[in-house]
Amino acid sequence: MSQSRSQSTNGRAATVVAENPLLDLDFRIPFDRIRVEHVEPAIDALIERSQAAIDRIADGTDEPTYANTLGALEEACTALELAMSVVGHLEAVRTTPELRDVYNLVQPRVSAFYSAIPTNADLWAALRAFEATGEATRLDATRARLLEKTIQEFRRHGAELSDEGKAELGRLDVELSQVTSRFAQNTLDATNQWELLIADEAQLAGLPASAVDAARESAASRGLDGWRLTLQGPSFIAALTFLDDASLREQIWRASSTRATRGELDNRPLIARILELRKQRARLLGFDDFTDLVLEDRMAKRGATAAQFLVEMRARCESAAAKEHETLLAFRRSLEGDDAPELQGWDVAYYAEKQRAALYDFDEEQLRPYFSAEGVLAGLFEIVQRLYGIRVEEHDMPTWHESVRTFAIRDADGRHAASFYVDLYPRDDKRGGAWMRPFLSSVPTGDGQPPHLGLFCANVNAPIGDKPALLSHRDVETLFHEFGHLMHHCASRVTVRSLAGTNVAWDFVELPSQIMENWCWERGALDLFAKHWETGETIPDELFDRMLRARTYRAASMMMRQLGFATTDLRMHREYDAERDGDIIAYAREALTAFTPTRMPSDYAMIASFTHLFASPVAYAGGYYSYLWAEVLEADAFSRFKQAGVFDAEVGRAFLELLSKGDSEDPMDLFVAFMGREPRVDALLERAGLA
Secondary structure, X not given: OOHHHHOOOOOHHHHHHHOOOOOOOOOOOOOOOOOHHHHHHHHHHHHHHHHHHHHHHHHOOOOOOOOXXXXXXXXXXXXXXXXXXXXXXXXXXXXXXXXXXXXXHHHHHHHHHHHHOOOOHHHHHHHHHHHOOHHHHOOOHHHHHHHHHHHHHHHHOOOOOOHHHHHHHHHHHHHHHHHHHHHHHHHHHHHHHOEEEEOOHHHHOOOOHHHHHHHHHHHHOOOOOOEEEEOOHHHHHHHHXXXXXXXXXXXXXXXXXXXXXXXXXXXXXXXXXXXHXXXXXXHHOOOOOHHHXXXXXXXXXXXHHHHHHHHHHHHHHHHHHHHHHHHHHHHHHHHHOOOOOOOEOOOHHHHHHHHHHHHHOOOHHHOHHHOEHHHHHHHHHXXXXXXXXXXXXXXXXXXXXXXXEEEEEEOOOOOEEEEEEEEXXXXXXXXXXXXXXXXXXOOOEOOEOOOXXXXXXXXXXXXXXXXXXXXXXXHHHHHHHHHHHHHXXXXXXXXXXXXXXXXXXOOOOOHHHHHHHHHHHOHHHHOOOOEOOOOOOEOOHHHHHHHHHOOOOOHHHHHHHHHHHHHHHHHHHHOOOHHHHOOHHHHHHHHHHOOOOOEOOOOOOHHHHOHHHHOOOOOOOOOOOHHHHHHHHHHHHHHHHHHHOOOOHHHHHHHHHHHHOOOOOOHHHHHHHHHOOOOOOHHHHHHOOOO
């Protein structure tokens, strides 16, 4: 809402502003009171408030100090940042057409505001003036790092461009925010739009009872008879892994791989535009390509370094992956005869699950009764208590849905260190996948440190009837993964907010999350929470042994899959030229083909719903390699836990110290401080059985 509208004499708009909960958010975010009509007036008012703070810094009439330049800039946009984080979160977990419309309305304004900060000539002059002062040379290490990174960030975002260049950069940033938001919304709508209603239960042969029950519940929730299959994670994965009916598997696989490619929800032209906007932005700022721009402040530094890392990793696992595919095809033909056809994309998970069961006498569904959602959370909290000396307890907070739970973290001294929300189950108004969001990062003050606030979301099978929510082992790993991100956020003791918690290089940010997955494979950890929901018994020894033996099954193929995504990401952002290379979907399909043993249909368009790369202006674009990069780091770091004992308190305290540092120190220095040396790639390969 413009200033003139916010001061309208009709009274209603003024009342909305005066009573607007988004204007003065505090630790207890009033999710139960936030309404669609609050969004536009609040965001406009907060932009105006933030701009006034920026103008005071840029005024330059006072002697420049940390407090009136860099420190003031740290605080200038905190209220706006939190409000937009809350609105963006609600659009992701409780979207409505009205909320989406107003989010799409305000987001370009916010993007334009943020884009203008580093291109503000007077603000840049004020920062450079402070940089030249004696106080700047005497800053403590954290504030000195903030100054250095701020100057670099301003340069990367156009501070030294001409006026014409700055205007062009602002235009690119606004359009990029609009197009990527549209991509995310199209993906959600396309996912929800597709369903397959099964009338005859016999067609579901092979599907585990838990998935059959979930499909019936899904249909009943919409007043339908039969069994409803969808593209949401729990339904899709179960169908591709277990359905005996190959025609159904193909139908579901093709629906997923062509998602968001039709009609008003067609993301294909959006991808081409996003790539072009990113390329233009990088060239305008003096970089060869988008990867060099986004990686300059990450561990890899340049796109070429990331690409070389992927080449080296591929060389270590490509032949093993080819062998895995050969044995899988041979296994299929041992079941169906020598004339059984080549494996297709919709066959791999199905036959792989059967081969795994044959090789290791292991069916992952046998584990599901031991993983109730409640038990998994309780075990997760017990594990981090043993590792870090913290305590997690229920904490009453307003939420956005009745299924959302809230908790508090207390440190070893009983101090309220953080609170967080947990949103586990799929909904039609909630986007897919799993993620963590940091709402509030606090910094130490003279009175101590206020608590942090964050959340993690997932989309696992919901409770059905009298049964609790029963998770797959992969779901358990997902919850541990997201809680690892949350711990990184909540453990922060950094004195500068923008360097706190997960505000680290994106090829380092997955270390704290991925390392947590290791405890899902440790007997001592599993015995804390993996208990049969009916009998209370722990996982039998023979089942646990089979689970461990199967851990490295098709490890090379899984690594090749990640290498394919990461390589395609880099090729699109480093090498793709629309005039020379033509259709981006075909280009990406060709890039992925080198990493997959199955033939891809001509309409295969997975990247049309690849939200990791295209659902925000940056996200993992140019940086999808970070998952494997961080996996090398975490596999090596976990070896210290393994050597000392997975619950060793001393090692836990040392890792908590790493978490507490955020980005106040160089990430490689933090790793070396923890391990006593630089990382070894062999640790990951050894764990995967590929060394």
